[in-house]
Structure formats: C-alpha cells, structure tokens
Amino acid sequence: MLFRTLILKTSELGFVRRLVTQSFIFRPLVRRFVAGETLEEAIAAAEVLAKDGFGVSLDLLGENVATLEEARAGRDAYIEVIDGIEKSRFTENINISIKLTALGLDQSLEEAETNFRLLLTKAAEHDIFVRADMEASDYTEQTIAMVERVYKDHSNTGTVLQSMMRRSPDDVQRLIKLGCRVRVVKGAYLEDETVAYKEKAQVDAAYIEMSKTLLKNGSYPAIATHDEDIVKPLLNFIKEEKIEPARYEWQMLYGIRPDLQQKLLEDGHNVRVYVPYGSQWYPYFSRRLAERPANMLFIMKALLKGKGSKKALKGH
Ligand SMILES: Cc1cc2nc3c(=O)[nH]c(=O)nc-3n(C[C@H](O)[C@H](O)[C@H](O)COP(=O)(O)OP(=O)(O)OC[C@H]3O[C@@H](n4cnc5c(N)ncnc54)[C@H](O)[C@@H]3O)c2cc1C
Structure with missing residues (x-):
C-alpha cells in the first residue's frame, strides 16, 4: 500500500508526467497496457480478442475534463466508438466502459446525466451495454445515484463497486435491489482510511464476500x-453453489x-478484457504502474537518467 501511495503521488508531479508522456522510451510499457491511441487500433485489438472468444469492453481513456465543451466532445467521441463497434466484424460481444467525469460530472451533474442518457440511447439502438466505471470516492455516491436514475429508462447500463471502500457492502444491496449489473x-x-480499507487482507476479504453475494x-x-x-x-464457490457460467463473467x-485470461476461457468461463485506448492514457497508466513494483523498476531507471539530463526531457 505504501508503494502504491508513493507511486500515485509521484505520478502527479509535473516533471514526471512530462517525462513519461513525452519520452519514447516508455512507449513499449505504455503499449503493454494501452491498445493504441486511435479507435482503429482499439477495434483491431478488440477483434483479435473477440475472434479468440473473449468479450471486450472498450474504454476511450479520459477523465476529469475541464469544460462542458470537452464533455460534449467526449460524448461525441464515444458515439464514434459505438459506430466503430457496429462496423466491427465481432459486434455482439464488445461493450463500453466510461468514466462519468469524462461526460462533465465535475462541471454539471445535469449535463453529465444528459450526455450519459444520450450515449445510452445511442448504444441501446445497437444493443450495446455501457458501464459507468467507478472513480475516486468523491464520485462514488454521484455515480451510483446517477446509475439508479438512468437505469429506470436505460437497462443497458451498470456500474462498478470497489471492495476497498467501507460502504460497498451496502452499495451491493442497493444495486442488487436496482437489478443492474x-x-x-x-x-x-x-483513499483516506476513513472511507477505505488500507490492508490488503481486508480489501481481499471484502472482495470475496461482495462477489459471493453478487454471484448468488x-x-x-x-x-x-x-x-x-x-x-x-x-x-x-461457483462450483459448490452450481452457478452456471452464463450467470457471471470474469474481467481482466x-x-x-x-495466461489466466486464456485459462479461464478454456475452462468454459465467460472472460471479458477491458481494452483502454486514446491519447489521454497517463492517469490510467500511472494506476497500473502503482499496482506492481516490477513495472516501476523500468520507469525508475529511465526517470533517474531523465532527471540528470534536461536533454532527455526536451528531446521528444
Ligand atoms: C476489468 C477491470 C475493470 C476495472 N475497473 C475499475 C474501476 O472502474 N474503478 C477502479 O477503481 N478500479 C478498476 N479496476 C482496477 C482495480 O481496482 C485494481 O486496481 C486492479 O484490478 C488490480 O487489482 P487486482 O484485483 O488485479 O489485484 P492485485 O492484488 O493488485 O494484483 C494481483 C496480481 O495481478 C497481477 N497484476 C495486477 N495489476 C498488475 C499490473 N498493473 N501490472 C502487472 N501485473 C498486475 C499481478 O500478478 C498481481 O500479483 C478494474 C480492474 C479490472 C480488471
């Protein structure tokens, strides 16, 4: 947890952000986690996965836009994603994930909801499911409440619950009652310990409990x-309770x-791969780095070199 905090805090420093986004030495690592910068690249990656039998959730990276114009542009870009999925050869098992702050949640709750509803209407025309990702705890209640409001008119949506959040068991019940995914x-x-567990053991135990409740x-x-x-x-648990594979899916x-994705697929489970893409990859990439010390070794080496040489910063 300490490592994660350190990395997430460091990634917010301006010079670190500039170094990572402007230098080409990080690109191979970025490409491990991000399918590309364009919709065409994302659809190509999705098609490879879909051909092998995986479901896909496309995420056009972007969050916390600064203006309502950007939010509308974000909504329109997602409408292009729907068109892209529609043109793909493997349409039926590709859906969408989106962050509500990309639709203007920071600027206007009403406008973000209007954008979200428009997107859901367009997605429903093509039978596409759209999931509202869960962001930091400042947005938890707003996200759940918005999904509750729009679900009544748009059943092609659902959201995400984080097991680190102390409130999540209550939210599980709330969303089971609603009926959304x-x-x-x-x-x-x-997150602060007033709202979230800090110990891995607690986060993991809560994860297993929440999943069992939702699986049942x-x-x-x-x-x-x-x-x-x-x-x-x-x-x-799935085996003991005889829960059919059609009633849930794994996502990675x-x-x-x-390797684990493939194994679960081969064992007869539905597996969906979350495929992020786009030019706004930095926050997503930082979160992935923070999850695994091994990813950081590569970055730290390059970072130390970059700090010592201004040329490295300006070079790209
Ligand atoms: C499909 C999907 C959607 C998600 N959506 C959200 C969301 O909406 N909101 C949100 O807050 N979080 C989201 N997350 C991220 C999630 O909260 C965790 O941060 C992330 O999944 C790592 O946790 P873990 O369960 O894999 O367990 P961990 O204990 O972090 O990892 C277990 C093992 O997985 C491997 N692993 C995990 N992460 C990495 C990595 N970055 N690089 C290399 N190996 C790794 C390692 O082998 C590690 O030992 C999502 C995750 C997935 C899979």
Whole structure:
C-alpha cells in the first residue's frame, strides 16, 4: 500500500508526467497496457480478442475534463466508438466502459446525466451495454445515484463497486435491489482510511464476500481481478453453489495476466478484457504502474537518467 501511495503521488508531479508522456522510451510499457491511441487500433485489438472468444469492453481513456465543451466532445467521441463497434466484424460481444467525469460530472451533474442518457440511447439502438466505471470516492455516491436514475429508462447500463471502500457492502444491496449489473474491483485510487480499507487482507476479504453475494443474488456480475488468491476461492464457490457460467463473467485488463485470461476461457468461463485506448492514457497508466513494483523498476531507471539530463526531457 505504501508503494502504491508513493507511486500515485509521484505520478502527479509535473516533471514526471512530462517525462513519461513525452519520452519514447516508455512507449513499449505504455503499449503493454494501452491498445493504441486511435479507435482503429482499439477495434483491431478488440477483434483479435473477440475472434479468440473473449468479450471486450472498450474504454476511450479520459477523465476529469475541464469544460462542458470537452464533455460534449467526449460524448461525441464515444458515439464514434459505438459506430466503430457496429462496423466491427465481432459486434455482439464488445461493450463500453466510461468514466462519468469524462461526460462533465465535475462541471454539471445535469449535463453529465444528459450526455450519459444520450450515449445510452445511442448504444441501446445497437444493443450495446455501457458501464459507468467507478472513480475516486468523491464520485462514488454521484455515480451510483446517477446509475439508479438512468437505469429506470436505460437497462443497458451498470456500474462498478470497489471492495476497498467501507460502504460497498451496502452499495451491493442497493444495486442488487436496482437489478443492474455490477463489476467488482479492489479499487485503484488513493483513499483516506476513513472511507477505505488500507490492508490488503481486508480489501481481499471484502472482495470475496461482495462477489459471493453478487454471484448468488446479483444480475450477471463481473468479477474483475487478476489475483489468483481471489480467483481460486471464487471458482470453488461457483462450483459448490452450481452457478452456471452464463450467470457471471470474469474481467481482466488488457495486457495483464493473459495466461489466466486464456485459462479461464478454456475452462468454459465467460472472460471479458477491458481494452483502454486514446491519447489521454497517463492517469490510467500511472494506476497500473502503482499496482506492481516490477513495472516501476523500468520507469525508475529511465526517470533517474531523465532527471540528470534536461536533454532527455526536451528531446521528444
Ligand atoms: C476489468 C477491470 C475493470 C476495472 N475497473 C475499475 C474501476 O472502474 N474503478 C477502479 O477503481 N478500479 C478498476 N479496476 C482496477 C482495480 O481496482 C485494481 O486496481 C486492479 O484490478 C488490480 O487489482 P487486482 O484485483 O488485479 O489485484 P492485485 O492484488 O493488485 O494484483 C494481483 C496480481 O495481478 C497481477 N497484476 C495486477 N495489476 C498488475 C499490473 N498493473 N501490472 C502487472 N501485473 C498486475 C499481478 O500478478 C498481481 O500479483 C478494474 C480492474 C479490472 C480488471
């Protein structure tokens, strides 16, 4: 947890951001987690996965836009994503994930909801599901409340609950009552201990409990983790409770544990890969780095070199 905090705080420093986004030495690592910068690249990656039998959720990276114009542009860019999916050869198992702050949640709740509803209407015309990702805890209540409001008119949406959040067991019940789909994750943001668990053991225990509840009583939950210590007990639970594979899916991130993704698929489970793309990849990339010390070794070496040489910063 300390490592994660350090990395997430460091990534907010201006010179670190400039170094990582402007220098080409990081590109191979970025490309491990991000499918590309354009919709065409994302669709190409999605088609490879879909051809192999994976579901895909496309995420056009972007969050916390600064103006309502940017929010409208974000909405329109997502409408292009829907058109892109529609033209793809593997349409039926590709859906969308979106952050509500990309639709203007910081600027205007009403406008963000209007943008979200428009997107959902357009997606429904093509039978496409759109999930509202869960962002930092400042947005938890707004996200859940918005999904509750729009779900009544747009059943092609659902959201995400983070097991690190102390409030999540109550939110599980709230969303089971609503009937929408829920993705369970551990949580990728820095949170205060007043609202979130800090110990991995607590986050993991809460994850397993929430998943079991949703597997039994939820609507097609998505179990989103790469952690085998979570996957194994949940596989046992699924077996013991005789829960059919059609009632849930596993989800993992593009570029992380492809071996585990393949294994679950081969064992007859539905597996969806979350495929992020776009030019605004830095915040997403920082969160992935913070999750694994090994990813950081590469960055630290380059960072130290870059600090010592201004040329490296200006060079690209
Ligand atoms: C499909 C999907 C959607 C998500 N959506 C959200 C969301 O809406 N909101 C949110 O807050 N979080 C989201 N997350 C991120 C999530 O909260 C965790 O931060 C992330 O999944 C890492 O947790 P883990 O469950 O894999 O367990 P961890 O304990 O972090 O990792 C377990 C193992 O997985 C592998 N692994 C995990 N991360 C990495 C990495 N970055 N690089 C290399 N190996 C790695 C390692 O082998 C590690 O030992 C999402 C995750 C997934 C899979």
